């Protein structure tokens with residue numbers, strides 16, 4: 001079982017809900033447990049440790065007190081798709097009508113999406129965004145090519161290439177590289193590398209470009 005904050009900010013201070021700490025209907029242990037849980041979020045304390053700080057013997061003993069805190073909507077313990085049991089700790093209590101929802105699995109991967117956009121987890125959101133960026137960029141590149149732009153300026157901006165120069169990676173190769181990054185999307189490490197801008201000979205003449213011509217593809221002289 002793990003513990004998480006609703007939201008992601010790491011802070012050197014603890015913010016907790018006043019009404020919960022001052023609620024006389026909650027047991028002393030439940031209120032102390034809430035304070036310790038809130039304080040433990042950025043510290044990676046295991047639940048046995050948290051339980052002991054709240055005067056209990058081990059993690060199993062916290063369940064009835066979690067149940068007490070659930071009645072006021074400040075903490076909840078749920079089974080989340082693909083992640084198991086998680087205690088979610090809030091700074092503000094949920095109002096009763098928000099409390100009963102079960103775990104909402106991600107539309108794309110089926111794992112829990114409760115701590116991000118409900119219905120789409122953080123990783124899948126990154127994957128969707130980068131794929132959309134890729135498709136828009138490929139569409140732009142194809143449109144330029146269809147319009148007769150057959151010269152490319154590489155990412156370094158130093159050389160002039162033919163659009164299909166083997167030293168420039170193709171849309172297909174870039175898509176494969178993008179898909180290979182899918183396992184790293186969780187950490188946000190997924191990035192579409194943009195295709196080069198394409199130009200027609202007229203555009204380059206108008207720009208008065210004096211770039212060196214790539215020796216590999218040998219673009220037509222301007």
Ligand SMILES: [Zn+2]
Pocket residue numbers: 079080081102103104105112113114115
């Ligand atoms: Zn969930």
Ligand SMILES: [Zn+2]
Pocket residue numbers: 106107108109110111120121122123124125
């Ligand atoms: Zn997902």
Ligand SMILES: [Zn+2]
Pocket residue numbers: 160161162165166167168214215216217218
């Ligand atoms: Zn080239």
